[in-house]
Amino acid sequence: MTSIALAATLFGPEDLRMVERPLDPLASGMVRIRFGAGGICGSDMHYYRHARTGDFVVTSPLVLGHEIAGEVIEIGSSAAGVKIGDRVAVNPSRWCGHCKPCLEGRANLCENIFFMGSASKTPHMQGGFASHFDAIPAQCVKIPDHVTYQAAALAEPLAVCLHAVARAGDVKGKRAVLFGAGPIGLLTMLAARRAGIAEVTVVDIAAAPLAFATRLGANHVVDISAGDNALKAAQPFDVAFEVSGTAAGLASAIAAVRRGGVVVQVGNLPGGQIPVPANAVMAKEIDLKGSFRFGAEFMTAVELIADGSVDVLALVTAERPLSVAPDAVRLALDRSQSVKVVLTA
Ligand SMILES: [Zn+2]
Ligand SMILES: [Zn+2]
Numbered sequence: 001m002t003s004i005a006l007a008a009t010l011f012g013p014e015d016l017r018m019v020e021r022p023l024d025p026l027a028s029g030m031v032r033i034r035f036g037a038g039g040i041c042g043s044d045m046h047y048y049r050h051a052r053t054g055d056f057v058v059t060s061p062l063v064l065g066h067e068i069a070g071e072v073i074e075i076g077s078s079a080a081g082v083k084i085g086d087r088v089a090v091n092p093s094r095w096c097g098h099c100k101p102c103l104e105g106r107a108n109l110c111e112n113i114f115f116m117g118s119a120s121k122t123p124h125m126q127g128g129f130a131s132h133f134d135a136i137p138a139q140c141v142k143i144p145d146h147v148t149y150q151a152a153a154l155a156e157p158l159a160v161c162l163h164a165v166a167r168a169g170d171v172k173g174k175r176a177v178l179f180g181a182g183p184i185g186l187l188t189m190l191a192a193r194r195a196g197i198a199e200v201t202v203v204d205i206a207a208a209p210l211a212f213a214t215r216l217g218a219n220h221v222v223d224i225s226a227g228d229n230a231l232k233a234a235q236p237f238d239v240a241f242e243v244s245g246t247a248a249g250l251a252s253a254i255a256a257v258r259r260g261g262v263v264v265q266v267g268n269l270p271g272g273q274i275p276v277p278a279n280a281v282m283a284k285e286i287d288l289k290g291s292f293r294f295g296a297e298f299m300t301a302v303e304l305i306a307d308g309s310v311d312v313l314a315l316v317t318a319e320r321p322l323s324v325a326p327d328a329v330r331l332a333l334d335r336s337q338s339v340k341v342v343l344t345a
Pocket of ligand 1: 041042043067157
């Protein structure tokens with residue numbers, strides 16, 4: 001029996017430490033998981049830098065991490081569907097199944113959601129960057145032997161991107177522009193390709209991520225730090241994915257789509273009010289859609305990784321052990337050298 005976990009815990013801005021956390025005896029209906037791998041997400045980095053992401057503010061110590069995979073090592077009473085030794089991708093969401101969004105098939109909007117490593121509620125929901133953590137069997141998706149924990153951990157961001165593409169509607173044969181060449185941007189590009197998109201232009205303010213986007217198959221890349229002439233020349237697009245989480249990105253997305261185009265907001269924008277050219281949403285009849293986390297796409301993501309359809313490991317630029325998670329987060333923040341940093345056991 002494991003009674004202590006070592007967890008990457010955020011105490012305030014830039015104050016992330018590995019600390020021991022006592023584990024309660026395993027509750028009924030829960031399973032205990034030994035950490036296998038964890039992807040460092042943009043939201044983990046926002047939490048690290050500012051102790052907040054968007055409107056979610058850290059007010060008490062928060063264990064980060066929601067892109068995780070590991071091994072089931074203990075099973076609580078009446079927890080069915082998994083067995084000890086199962087290697088699993090862990091869905092960070094626990095949905096209630098009975099609120100209105102859940103009943104409408106939009107579980108990502110569940111009013112009673114538990115989402116690992118998030119300060120969206122108080123008390124905060126603790127994350128999976130911990131040597132051991134607990135989950136319910138419904139969160140655990142078994143992975144085949146040939147799938148590494150590193151790849152399985154990236155089912156979560158891939159699910160986010162599958163959901164974003166689904167929100168765009170039928171993208172077959174369309175031209176898309178994507179703002180933000182981070183991991184979510186790049187996985188959205190791969191997901192859009194699978195959905196039959198004809199052409200993807202990737203826009204960013206940094207050269208290194210754009211070079212990475214080109215290697216991953218972007219048709220065109222635009223470095224907007226040098227001005228937006230190249231972007232304007234390529235306009236209009238049918239669909240824009242705003243993944244940078246910036247007001248400038250959303251303004252550019254609204255400007256870049258054609259009349260009757262679609263803009264999908266995937267990035268986590270700053271909290272509060274931000275200036276955007278909203279009148280164009282009316283005048284061009286733009287469908288401006290939010291995309292938040294994912295629902296059934298988590299299962300699809302695991303399948304696409306397992307059958308080799310999406311090579312999520314192509315995004316991984318570094319692996320570091322969980323024990324040095326604070327250093328790994330700082331490495332991930334350096335966009336000149338990092339795309340995706342993955343923690344390992
Ligand atoms: Zn994430
Ligand atoms: Zn619900």
